[in-house]
Amino acid sequence: MVQPGLLVLGKDKFFIKVDNEAISLPVGCVAEAIGYLFASFFVFNCHYPPQLHLVYGLFEEIFELPRAKRAVRAAISISNFLTKISTTAERTAQVAQNA
Numbered sequence: 001m002v003q004p005g006l007l008v009l010g011k012d013k014f015f016i017k018v019d020n021e022a023i024s025l026p027v028g029c030v031a032e033a034i035g036y037l038f039a040s041f042f043v044f045n046c047h048y049p050p051q052l053h054l055v056y057g058l059f060e061e062i063f064e065l066p067r068a069k070r071a072v073r074a075a076i077s078i079s080n081f082l083t084k085i086s087t088t089a090e091r092t093a094q095v096a097q098n099a
Contacts (some may be wrong), residue, residue, distance in 0.1 A: 003049055004040040006033055016040050038063065047071065058082075 007015040007022055014033035015022040018040065027033050038059045041048060048056040048071060060070045061082060 003046050004037060004044060006037045008033070018044060034059075035063075041071075042069075 002019050005017045007017050008030070009015070012028055014025040014027050014030070014036075016025060016036055017023075025033055025036050027036065038056065040046070041056070056071070
């Protein structure tokens with residue numbers, strides 16, 4: 001099976017492409033379509049594309065996938081990265097308030 005992909009036609013028509021089939025999605029925005037794309041890897045038991053491995057690892061973190069279900073073992077690093085970004089943003093906001 002070929003990896004799932006997202007097709008967008010116009011502004012509001014979204015499809016998941018799997019092999020030579022396009023499955024229409026009942027969504028109205030790209031964010032929802034990306035959620036379906038992410039879920040399709042689990043439904044169809046596919047591997048993430050190697051060049052997007054870390055992106056899907058970030059999705060695993062955002063969607064709070066249980067660690068046992070995660071395909072990206074670097075998710076711990078991604079989690080640490082997100083924590084550092086959050087901490088840095090908080091410190092920057094505090095410095096801006098105090099200035």
